[in-house]
Amino acid sequence: MKAMPKIFMINAHEPEFGSYSPGKLNQSLFEIAASQFLSRGFEIKQTWTARAWDVETEVNNHLWCDYLIVQSPVNWMSFPWSFKKYIDQIYTTPGHGKLWLGTGRSRQAPEKNYGTKGGLTGKKYMFSLTFDAPLGAFTDPNEYLMQGRSVDDLFFPMHVNYRYLAMTQLPTFSMHDVIVNPNIDADFARFKDHINQHID
Template sequence: MKKVFLINGSQPYAFAPGKLNAALIKKAQDFFLDRGFEVKTTVAHEPYEVPAEVEKFKWADYVIVQMPINWMGTPWLFKKYIDEVFMAGLMGEMSNGDGRSAEAPKKNYGLGGKMTGKYMLSVTANAPKEAFNNPEEKYFAGASEDDVLLPMHLNLKWFGYQALPTFMAYDVMKNPEIENDFERFEAHLKSVFG
């Protein structure tokens, strides 16, 4: 039986309480349970025990991170979660350090991961789809969604995880299309996980 770890990395604010990210986590949970997966979840802005979180990463075949992009990065409470849990798993549990050796101190940086699973990023953003992959748009200057998410990709790659295709819900505050996002998310999960 395949095992999936779902992480809700949202940060509640008065103007954005995290309902969409919670709904996407619930849809993912239902999707995987309906297909016979074992599922564990974490809400990063709620209390957690670091050793238990490390065990969830070690247990899972798949890790799915659901989060909004906040100021082109992870929400600060999710960043705190990453710092605490990944530092606890850094030596021995999830990796052998940074991958370099005394024999080759300049090679293989970031390749010490022990994890063999895969991960998927699922992200909500206020930017419209048209802002990405378009050199005529001045802000991102042609950058893709995954370019913007590079630090999160590198965090998971550090531990040996392999990336699955990213999902993004666009323009969620100014021009939301939530029902369409839910349909696209379901189709994305079916495409990636069967």
């Protein structure tokens, strides 16, 4: 019998901005995902990066899971600072020999194979992101800011981090225009469909 998937969920919301970004939307998505997973018999573990966490526990959570879900608002075109602090402190020295096994290079060929010794082969990850920016900012090449570049283009450096760990990328989920012109109910329904389709 197939073992039920193990899901490690990270909520990367940063509460420092107070009432401007209270975190209700990302917490709702976090809870929706957890409910969907538990209803299907999946096992879950959860971390909030802005709260206290233990380095060894977090490394072990990455080793334990089949799927990593990062739920996050987009602050100034990236993850909040507390998530960057989290990955710096978890993935660097504590993660060496576990999450990543080396750089992949050799002294004989120092320019080749950089980033090919990740330790999490077979595990998958997904970003679920909330934006003030409308979807058209990413899909219309005539739009000033992104010039037709996608959400995944914007988050390419973070995708590279998880590729360095040898994880496989699942399609990114994104909600847009969540402050000025929200469509929350439809987005929640779309989110449920997304996670049910890609996490099994």
